Amino acid sequence: MTTANQPAAYRNDFLKEVEANVEEGHMVKMCMQCGVCAGSCPLGSHWEHSPQKIFMMIRAGKREEVLTSDAMWMCTSCYNCIARCPRKLPITHIMHGLANYAHRLGLAPKGQPTRDFAVMFWNNLTKTGRVNELKLTLGHYFKDGIGAGIKKGLEMKGVGLGLLKAKRLNPMEILGGHKLQDLAGFHAIVAKAREIEDRRRGLSS
């Protein structure tokens, strides 16, 4: 039991919050701090906090530091850590779960490229029920302004033309592209799913 009189150091409110709201969050407490995940991560040196450090920070109640960190956004889902974890923690899933939770709370770092791209991808997908690859790519190229977008586009010209030649890229998609037949039904499904999930997590949408 956690009470207001308890010293801050012993509170595990944040661990409980994570367990309740983050995908696979109940596994966080299984970490034995061996560090094999951190050592196995191919992006390891680019992280602010390694996974086992994040797990310890969760247990230490460092809510603000964890949720505003960009560490879990750096995960590329290579699954090296899951394969090696001696306690079989689903580390990749927890990282994505934490990132998602931080995003939903609005605490995730602004301008974090993975986060921006994820948002862009989601909006692109839910609009028509199909991923419009042309719009997604262009959106990604031009996110930092017109000049940067044109520069990036020219850099990738060869790839684009190749895709066009191989009929893997349809320029007509720019006009809206292919979509689901029952678009209203699809939007209703997505809205309902979000409502259910928010209720489960005690969040308001």
Add this chain to the structure above:
Amino acid sequence: MTGNIATNRTVLVVGGGISGMTAALEAAECGKEVILVEKLPTLGGRTARLYRYFPKMCHPTCGLEINLRRIKGNRKVQVLTMTEVVAVQGRRGDYRVSLRIAPRHVNENCTACGDCAKAVDAEIPDPFEYGLKTTKAAYLPHAMAYPQRYVLDPSIIGTADAEKAQAACKVGAIDVAMAEETVDINVGAVIWATGWKPYDAEKIQPYGYGRFKNVITSLEFERLADPAGPTGGKLLRPSDGKEARNIAFIQCAGSRDENHLRHCSRICCMASLKQTQYVREACPDGSGKSTIYYIDIRAIDRFEDFYQNVQKDPSVSFVKSKVARIAEGEDGNLVLHGVNTEGYHRYAADHDLVVLAVGMEPEAKGIRLPEDIVTDSSGFIEGSKDEGMFGAGAAASPLDVNRATQSATAAALRAIQVIHKTAATETAA
């Protein structure tokens, strides 16, 4: 072997390592008839292959000698080497056990003079040295082998080498025609002292055992440190025979890992702490360096003071980290990659030899046990449903020598109780 007279007042002990010898002797010295069977040509088991014990840093030969003397002096223990249990039928107080005895091709006339080994050309990987060197295909398993008798490797039977060995033997001890035998015996209780085996280190893929020559197991390191071992006690690394000076010990190599062994093998922390002292002694000029990579040091029970003394040793350093992977350099050196969880520092550390403190797996995992036997989630023997068979020593739990002998003594007592009950029932009937 027809001379075997076992009744259901006999205790069968399976396995002739330190636990099996202890259990057999404790029961025999209480007046019980005991049959001690061992799969290999000699008693002693894995204990005989250790260089030294922790915490007193004494030599296993001492304890083995005492036990062998007790066995030689006790008529109630019958030792059968090269013998395996193939089937157990019946129940507590009345088991019928089938034993298969492999041919040794050397009979009791053998004086261990070694003339056969000189005559034979073929060499085999020395099983006692974990294959770190070869031995002649006619060999004495080790200096303290009991029975003190040579053995012919089955690979030379039917070749000219076997004939050469036979011709060289002055006492007519070699019998190439010796065949496998199967005997059935009655016993009242069975003690399974089948011991342990090192976890197959090749399965720990990121550490490169089997791919990188200078990654060895802690058991192989014991042999390197032993003056009677393949390198004469010098810590020579396998790739180029250079003396190792900067040695890494990796703890929990296989243990405490859901992908490998679930359990903590208990002895490995103390074993590595002990082995750092081999390094220090091998380099009297102080050039030897040991680094222990660990999750946490579990110096079980009263060994905390040993740990504290090693901590004070300037030649030993500790890194709190489970090593993520090992890469091999061109010079045969190894680079250990990981993150030190004390401060979360990333490291890429260079070492010239890596010793994996491999976990203990029950040897019984590889043999077919009677259906009645109950094992835990790691395969260690808890006993039998009819309470007439018991696990002892490292077959029952990952234990060091000290604790294994305690466990064996406990198993002997429980076996004696079964024999007493059987005797009481028979008298009443």
